[in-house]
Amino acid sequence: MKGLTLAELQQLPATVDLLTAARALGLGRTKAYELAKQGEFPCRIIRVGVAYLVPTAELLKLLGVELPVDNRRT
Template identity: 45%
Template sequence: MSERDQTPLTFREIFDLPVSVDLRTAARAFGMCMSTAYRLVGSGTFPCETVRVGHRHRIATVNLMRALGIDERPVYADDIADGVALTLFD
């Protein structure tokens, strides 16, 4: 595992996630190691719902964000400069 995989996700990284993520990404968002994530999934106590797809676990990003206490996407100055935020308020 690389150094980058061990660091928790930043808010900007969380808001750039796809519709669903793998268990490794969700574990990073919570700042936990993979062994803890697998233990929690196995005991049914992972902080948000996981879906088993074959031999892997997937987490809907909306459920991940809700478990992290994030209800809305913040508007960044970069988004306004890029014109992205304008579509949020139209």
């Protein structure tokens, strides 16, 4: 599974599916689901029905990636 570039990481939505988070962390599908089921995935997981969602802000923090700050006032 190919990792994500910095530009791709910075464009992620508020939450991502488990496989996208795993890809960002360099984990394979099987290992990601195994860790999620054991409650040992390296960042918080939100369970929505049968889906696993990962908050992007927490994923980026784990990776040490800061989002660009938009200082424009609306």
